[in-house]
Amino acid sequence: MPPPVIPAYGLALHTTTPHLGLALGDGAGYGRHQTWNLGRDLASQLQHHLGEFLQPQTWQDLAFIAVAQGPGGFTGTRLGMVTARTLAQFLDIPLFAVSTLAALAWQAGPGDGSAIAVCFPARRDQVFGGIYQKMGDDRPPLALVPDSVLTADQWQTQLQTQLRDQDIPLRLLARLPSQDGSSSPDSLGSQAAGAIVANPPEAEAVTAVLAIAQAAWLQGDRPHWSTALPFYGQSPVVTPPSTHP
Incomplete structure (x- = not known):
């Protein structure tokens, strides 16, 4: 009798906006996600929501983590990336950074x-x-x-x-x-010929962050946590013009 298949759970985080998005799935039919509008409380509430959302699974059940790397808000993007990198390093599991x-x-x-x-x-x-x-x-x-x-x-x-x-x-x-x-x-670009305009809620895309990582996982990709980097695109600080000639 073959041994039972152990689910390869993946956890995804989306923090590039004031809305927190979390998703968990095994790529074989089981999946769930949730979003919260946390605003300025994102940093103080992230760990709490992570711990509650993960249950009944445990950290040891995770095979990989995925995180939205931006573009988006500087503070939220940095928070999600630091959290995901810390978890992946501690658990010694792959980390997928997804645009x-x-x-x-x-x-x-x-x-x-x-x-x-x-x-x-x-x-x-x-x-x-x-x-x-x-x-x-x-x-x-x-x-x-x-x-x-x-x-x-x-x-x-x-x-x-x-x-x-x-x-x-x-x-x-x-x-x-x-x-x-x-x-x-x-x-x-809403007037570009052949284009369709939409206004999707970004935090809901945490399910897509997880799906993209799962697709890469099934293809054999196992990125090290240290390779996951944020994409800020812009500095949050505007450098004033020089007054020197």
């Missing part, structure tokens, strides 16, 4: 090979943007255009180039700016 944009693309993409452009406003009249191709649920998405910080004009150029040079459909996922945001819907 926030790639997770949104995975969540929205039908897996038919179409290109999925994802963007949302950044600081100082810029945007975070990347273009991904999802070929199915059994492999991580392919970055056609890696995550970057661009001006609105540069992002529009990327979209038009993708539409012109690639003979595949293009979908657009854009988190539109708030009322006082400086980026307009048009600047995020």
Whole structure:
């Protein structure tokens, strides 16, 4: 009689916004996730929610950890990355750093090979943007255009180039700016031909962070915790212009 199969549980963290997202699954049908709107309490509440969410599983049940590496808020992204790296180092298990944009693309993409452009406003009249191709649920998405910080004009150029040079459909996922945001819907590419505008909740993409890591895990990828790095894109501090001639 063959020995029983031990589930390979993975835990995913998404902290790049004031909403905390956690997900747990074994890649074989069992999975659950939850989000919390913690705002400024994210740092003080993260450990508490982690401990409660994990039950009835234990830390020793985990085969790997996945974390949203950004882009996103500087403080939240750093908090999630430090927490994930600490846990993975302590448990001596692999750590997958997953792009926030790639997770949104995975969540929205039908897996038919179409290109999925994802963007949302950044600081100082810029945007975070990347273009991904999802070929199915059994492999991580392919970055056609890696995550970057661009001006609105540069992002529009990327979209038009993708539409012109690639003979595949293009979908657009854009988190539109708030009322006082400086980026307009048009600047995020909502008027690009063939694009579809959406406004996905980012913390809910924690399920996609886990799914991407599970796909890589099943392909044999075992990244060391030390290779997981955040993608901030921008410094949270604006350097004043020099007064020297």
